[in-house]
Amino acid sequence: MKRVTVVCSMIMLAIAIPLAAAAQEKADTPAAPAVAVVKFFGPILISSAGQSADVKMVGMMAKRLELDAKVEMMAKPEHLEGIKTLIVVPGFSSKGLGAAGISQKDEMARVVALIDEADRKNIPILMVHIGGTARRLGQSDDFNKIAAKHSKYMLVVEQGNSDGFFTKLADEAKTPLEIVKKIPETMQPLQKLFE
Amino acid sequence: MRKIMPGPGMRAIGSASVILALCLPLFLTLFLPVSVLHGQEAEIVCRENGIAVTSHPRATEAAMEIMRMGGNAVDAAVAAAFAIGVVEPHASGLGGGGGMVIHLLGEEKSYFIDYYSLAPQRVGELVNRDREKDRHTALSILVPGTVAGLTLALEQFGTLPLATVLKPAIRCAEEGFAIDETLASLVLDSAEMLGMNEATAEVFLDMGFPRMLGDTLRQPELAATLSAIAGGGAAGFYEGIVAEQIISEISAVGGVLTLEDLKNYKAKLSEPLRGTYRECEILSAGLPLAGGSVIEALNILENVDLRQMGHYTTSAATLHLMAETLKRVHSDRSALMGDPDFTYIPVNGIISKDYASSRFHQIDQFSVTPRRYRDTEVGNPVRFDKAGPGKAGAAEPRNANVDGPDDDGDFGKSTHDKWSGDIFDSFGAAKAKSAKKPRAENSGKSSRENKSGEKRSDEDSRDSSDKDDWNLEEAHTTHLSVVDAEGNAVSLTQTLGTFFGSTQMAAGVLMNCGMNNFSASGKVNNVEPGKRPRSSISPTIVLKNGVPFLVVGTPGASRITSTVVELIVNLIDFDMDVAQANNAPRFFCSKFEDFLHIEGGIAEPVRNKLERMGHSLRVHDGIDLFFGGAHIIRIDPVTGAVCGAADPRRSGTAGGD
Numbered sequence: 001m002k003r004v005t006v007v008c009s010m011i012m013l014a015i016a017i018p019l020a021a022a023a024q025e026k027a028d029t030p031a032a033p034a035v036a037v038v039k040f041f042g043p044i045l046i047s048s049a050g051q052s053a054d055v056k057m058v059g060m061m062a063k064r065l066e067l068d069a070k071v072e073m074m075a076k077p078e079h080l081e082g083i084k085t086l087i088v089v090p091g092f093s094s095k096g097l098g099a100a101g102i103s104q105k106d107e108m109a110r111v112v113a114l115i116d117e118a119d120r121k122n123i124p125i126l127m128v129h130i131g132g133t134a135r136r137l138g139q140s141d142d143f144n145k146i147a148a149k150h151s152k153y154m155l156v157v158e159q160g161n162s163d164g165f166f167t168k169l170a171d172e173a174k175t176p177l178e179i180v181k182k183i184p185e186t187m188q189p190l191q192k193l194f195e
Numbered sequence: 196m197r198k199i200m201p202g203p204g205m206r207a208i209g210s211a212s213v214i215l216a217l218c219l220p221l222f223l224t225l226f227l228p229v230s231v232l233h234g235q236e237a238e239i240v241c242r243e244n245g246i247a248v249t250s251h252p253r254a255t256e257a258a259m260e261i262m263r264m265g266g267n268a269v270d271a272a273v274a275a276a277f278a279i280g281v282v283e284p285h286a287s288g289l290g291g292g293g294g295m296v297i298h299l300l301g302e303e304k305s306y307f308i309d310y311y312s313l314a315p316q317r318v319g320e321l322v323n324r325d326r327e328k329d330r331h332t333a334l335s336i337l338v339p340g341t342v343a344g345l346t347l348a349l350e351q352f353g354t355l356p357l358a359t360v361l362k363p364a365i366r367c368a369e370e371g372f373a374i375d376e377t378l379a380s381l382v383l384d385s386a387e388m389l390g391m392n393e394a395t396a397e398v399f400l401d402m403g404f405p406r407m408l409g410d411t412l413r414q415p416e417l418a419a420t421l422s423a424i425a426g427g428g429a430a431g432f433y434e435g436i437v438a439e440q441i442i443s444e445i446s447a448v449g450g451v452l453t454l455e456d457l458k459n460y461k462a463k464l465s466e467p468l469r470g471t472y473r474e475c476e477i478l479s480a481g482l483p484l485a486g487g488s489v490i491e492a493l494n495i496l497e498n499v500d501l502r503q504m505g506h507y508t509t510s511a512a513t514l515h516l517m518a519e520t521l522k523r524v525h526s527d528r529s530a531l532m533g534d535p536d537f538t539y540i541p542v543n544g545i546i547s548k549d550y551a552s553s554r555f556h557q558i559d560q561f562s563v564t565p566r567r568y569r570d571t572e573v574g575n576p577v578r579f580d581k582a583g584p585g586k587a588g589a590a591e592p593r594n595a596n597v598d599g600p601d602d603d604g605d606f607g608k609s610t611h612d613k614w615s616g617d618i619f620d621s622f623g624a625a626k627a628k629s630a631k632k633p634r635a636e637n638s639g640k641s642s643r644e645n646k647s648g649e650k651r652s653d654e655d656s657r658d659s660s661d662k663d664d665w666n667l668e669e670a671h672t673t674h675l676s677v678v679d680a681e682g683n684a685v686s687l688t689q690t691l692g693t694f695f696g697s698t699q700m701a702a703g704v705l706m707n708c709g710m711n712n713f714s715a716s717g718k719v720n721n722v723e724p725g726k727r728p729r730s731s732i733s734p735t736i737v738l739k740n741g742v743p744f745l746v747v748g749t750p751g752a753s754r755i756t757s758t759v760v761e762l763i764v765n766l767i768d769f770d771m772d773v774a775q776a777n778n779a780p781r782f783f784c785s786k787f788e789d790f791l792h793i794e795g796g797i798a799e800p801v802r803n804k805l806e807r808m809g810h811s812l813r814v815h816d817g818i819d820l821f822f823g824g825a826h827i828i829r830i831d832p833v834t835g836a837v838c839g840a841a842d843p844r845r846s847g848t849a850g851g852d
Contacts, residue, residue: 056387057404094821095384132407134380139816159407183404 038153038176040085040126040193042068047075048089049111050143051096054131055089061187062087067194074100074110077117085194086118087126090147091135104139111143115150126193127151129166130183132159141165149173155190157183235818237777241838242851247275248826248839249675250286250750253372254279255850257363258677261355263852269297269352270360272677272685273345277364277421279673280341281414282372284398285381285694286673286750289420289432290706292340293672293689294480296467296734297352298743300682305478305736306352307467307486309727310344310689312337312709313460316724317451326711331388333450335697337709337728341689342424342432344462348685351464358425365421368703371413375846377820379408381694392448394700416703433457437702444701467736470546472497473767475745476738480688483534483720483729485756487542488524492760494551495520495558501768507761508780508797511804512560517764518784518791518810519558521757522571526786528756530573533719534727540719544576553579563809568789670820670844672750674734676828678837684743684828686734688750731755737763739832749842751823757783758823766829773827773840781822784810794818820844 046062046069048055059071069087072079073096080086088111097107118125127147129135136144148154148169154177156166161179170177178189240246245268247258257278258271266274272295280288287293292312298305315338321329329335349357374382382389386405390396398414399406406412423431431437438457445452467478470490477493479486499516507514533540544550554574558564565571672690691697692708699706712728714720720729733755737745745766749758758781765776780796791810793802795817802812815821824845830837841847 053384053387060403093384094819130404131383132379133376134383134408157407159409182401183407184402 038193039195040124040153042085042194043083044069044085044087044194045075045079045083046071046087046089047079047114048073048091048096049107049147050090050092050135050140051100051102051107052089052091052093052131052135052140053096054091054129054135057130057183058087058089058128058186061190065187065191065194067190074102075114076110077113080114080117080121080123083123085126086114086123087128088115088147088151089128089130090140090143091129091131092139092143108142108146111146115146119150124152125150127154127156128186128190129154129156129160130186132157133162136160136165145169148175151175153193154178155180155186155193157181157186235843237774237840237843238849239772239774239838239840240849240851241836243680243837244852245271245677245679246828246837246839246849246851247271247675247677248828248841248847248849249275249279250377250673250824250826250841250845250847251279251282251375252846252848252850253282253363253367254675255848257367258675259850259852260363261360262679264355264359266355266360266679267353267681268677268679268683268685269348270355271679272675272687273349273353274360274363275675275677276341276345276687276689277361278367279675280689281364281367281417281421283378283673284412284414284417284705285378285385285691286671287341287689287691288705289341289417289424290336290339290696290701290704291689291691292337292707292709293344293687294484294730294732294734295344295348295685295687296478296480296486296736297348298478298684298736298738299352300684300742303741305467307465307478307481308344308348308462309465309481309484310340310347310462311484311727311730311732312340312692312707313727314338314710314713314722314724315452315456317453318710318722318724320451321710322722326713326715330693330708330711331391331698333445333448333697333699333706335692335708335710336445336450336452336699336706338452338456338460339704339707340460340462343429343460344689346424346429347462347464357428361421361425365418365425368414368418368421371411374406374408374410374412376408377846378412379406379410382406385695385698388698389695392699394444394703395695395698395705398700414703418703420702420704433460441701441704445699445706448699450699468542468546470494472737472763474739475767476741477735477763478738479735480733482540482542483532483727484732485528485532485730486733486735487532487545488528488731488756489733489735489759489763490546491527491551491554492520492524492756493763494546494548495523495555496760496764497548498552498555501764506769506779507764507782507801509801511801511808514782514793514797514801514805515563515808515810516558516560517760518782519563520554521760522568522784522786523554523557523574524756525753525784526571526573527576528729528731529786531576531719532729534729537723537726538719541576541580543582544578544580545574547576547579547581550574550576550579561808566809568784569786571786670751670754670823672732672752672755674748674750674824674826676746676748676826676839678743678746678828678830678839682743682830684736684746684830686736686746686748688732688734688748688755690730690732690750693752733759735759735763737767742832743830744832745830746828747825749823749825751821753785753787754781754783754821754823757781758825762825762827766827773829773838777825777827777840777842778818780818783822792821794822818844 062069245262254275258275261271261274382405468486470477472493504513671694674688697708713722734748765771780794782793790813824842828839839849
């Protein structure tokens with residue numbers, strides 16, 4: 001029994017190592033399209049699409065980078081007055097919706113109105129997705145899609161794109177997509193975009 | 196998510212595939228005895244030599260490791276409870292409290308250990324403060340009971356040394372573990388408040404931003420505290436260096452806990468609350484925990500043959516009856532339940548069959564009564580309490596706390612029996628009568644107060660009745676179930692109050708926010724030094740012919756009662772196996788909002804009929820963590836097969852040998 005176990009374990013290891021290598025190789029491949037040179041300017045309005053708390057993290061980044069930005073979880077078209085860039089942070093949170101006292105339908109209507117107004121005023125939209133898998137699939141993807149579709153640039157933490165979801169959206173909309181490994185690494189490209 | 200495509204290495208192992216196919220089952224049997232959930236369906240796991248079901252694979256493994264060393268169910272449950280506090284640090288831990296029900300088959304005896312947190316002596320200084328504002332501060336911290344409760348269980352009923360059962364927890368804290376989906380999502384949601392305490396931020400955040408799925412979470416300070424407990428027992432936590440560090444750190448951020456509070460904390464060993472349901476005996480958590488509510492609900496439901504009525508996912512009549520039952524139970528709990536050491540609680544009346552019968556006959560089979568859930572009347576179980584007020588050690592009943600008779604003026608002798616028709620063919624009649632307008636009742640009380648004028652506590656869930664939003668109070672807390680090879684059983688639920696508790700960390704321990712479980716006014720559940728707040732926690736063991744049949748429990752705040760009752764109904768009335776019971780859609784309603792929450796999966800015709808009966812539905816998208824994370828074990832009374840299932844709503848596992 002012991003011998004069988006050892007043999008099987010060795011076989012499993014022999015299989016697992018090349019498999020892992022192949023997986024790693026594959027994982028590295030869904031690369032983003034070449035990042036185009038895009039510049040954004042302040043003042044910046046940062047809003048959520050889906051009422052997740054991720055927007056507060058992006059607000060914290062903007063503060064640390066000393067960007068001219070304000071966070072409005074429930075931004076409406078009138079908040080775009082004097083704004084030169086709209087940062088949309090997509091991600092659905094039932095807790096967030098509960099705290100705001102609104103339904104998903106209400107939130108989608110708000111987001112659509114905000115984005116439409118930004119488009120009408122030619123205010124560029126920067127989509128920042130930092131929530132990884134926690135802000136993917138289901139209702140989150142409804143907000144991810146609308147934010148991606150209207151953005152001029154997409155900044156995404158890698159885990160949220162592990163299935164190439166944002167790569168596909170970026171390809172379709174021909175929008176530059178920049179992928180970073182971890183949430184704190186979002187700050188560097190964010191800074192560059194506003195230099 | 197990523198697809199693994201065959202690479203060059205795959206070609207070299209083509210011939211090995213046959214051997215692999217032969218060896219794989221053996222490999223899985225030998226090395227992967229824990230069945231991990233896949234997708235959103237619970238899986239059934241059956242084992243011969245003991246089984247543990249917890250919210251995290253590492254906690255399940257801790258229990259299995261201890262059972263393999265010869266430990267019994269209590270040893271394993273204590274090991275898992277310490278470990279779950281490390282790997283599910285948001286839901287429970289050394290800084291919180293809980294309760295457990297134990298049944299020892301050899302002795303044919305059952306026990307209940309109450310280790311819920313209690314108010315510190317200086318709590319009077321906090322009485323008039325805004326609890327909601329204080330929730331994520333040191334002012335919400337009660338004296339934690341977890342260490343006292345777990346060590347008491349081990350001393351009384353365990354077989355292995357404390358240092359041995361603590362090993363898995365210490366290992367997890369020292370070496371770290373990969374953050375799972377549930378924790379990643381919660382850290383992301385809570386990052387702002389986690390960042391407000393430096394020590395908490397150090398653990399959960401990376402440069403001020405949330406750690407993510409797959410990241411390693413290490414808790415070296417917590418490991419040191421666990422090691423101090425391993426060396427010194429409960430005193431290693433409640434006295435000495437660790438206690439001094441806790442008090443020093445909590446005091447520095449404004450908390451009122453003292454060294455005396457810690458030193459004086461004692462877990463309470465007693466018998467569980469007992470009831471019966473369809474030839475089974477129910478053993479559940481005593482006061483101030485909510486086993487009595489589970490028994491009350493089952494007693495009411497026992498007045499009908501649910502199996503004949505049909506399952507609540509396909510029968511509106513069944514779901515309506517269960518919802519109306521749970522509304523009344525919740526109403527009673529929020530008005531009458533509290534710490535029996537401070538006030539007379541008519542618990543014997545609440546769990547009596549006669550009282551249940553009176554409550555049952557107040558339910559209208561055709562419509563929601565009263566029209567608004569929040570107007571649900573509190574019952575009067577005092578007359579059914581044979582022990583009565585004035586028993587040794589109990590305070591006299593305070594009229595302000597106990598509701599008087601309803602508009603019938605005589606409980607138990609309802610003059611309009613709303614179930615006088617034949618319930619089993621009532622559904623057709625219900626169609627004809629569904630247009631009947633339910634009684635419009637309004638107590639005139641604020642929705643934040645019950646009839647006795649008591650403002651409700653955190654656990655009673657927040658009010659959303661005046662706007663069209665959903666009650667999305669978090670499904671905090673954790674539950675684990677263990678049965679060993681001898682058939683001994685432990686059902687254990689523990690909590691920090693809400694996810695991440697107060698978010699204040701001391702000596703590596705995340706501290707509870709139990710203050711929010713006290714009511715802001717009234718006498719039953721008001722704050723007093725040394726008092727335990729009421730909680731919905733209901734760890735339960737069901738016996739059949741005197742031996743354990745079911746071990747069940749769930750987290751989920753105010754949903755705990757409804758989820759435990761639904762599971763017991765699924766398992767007893769509908770003969771479901773544990774996976775089916777856990778996969779079945781759930782529902783919830785309470786006194787403090789006017790919505791009947793249901794999960795997706797409840798048939799549309801049922802939903803339509805419920806709406807016609809007067810229920811205002813809130814349909815959740817698929818299954819939802821909101822409804823808890825139940826971990827169940829069933830011991831087949833005929834074959835003796837022991838099977839468990841973790842809840843697909845959480846990241847749990849069932850495992851055993």
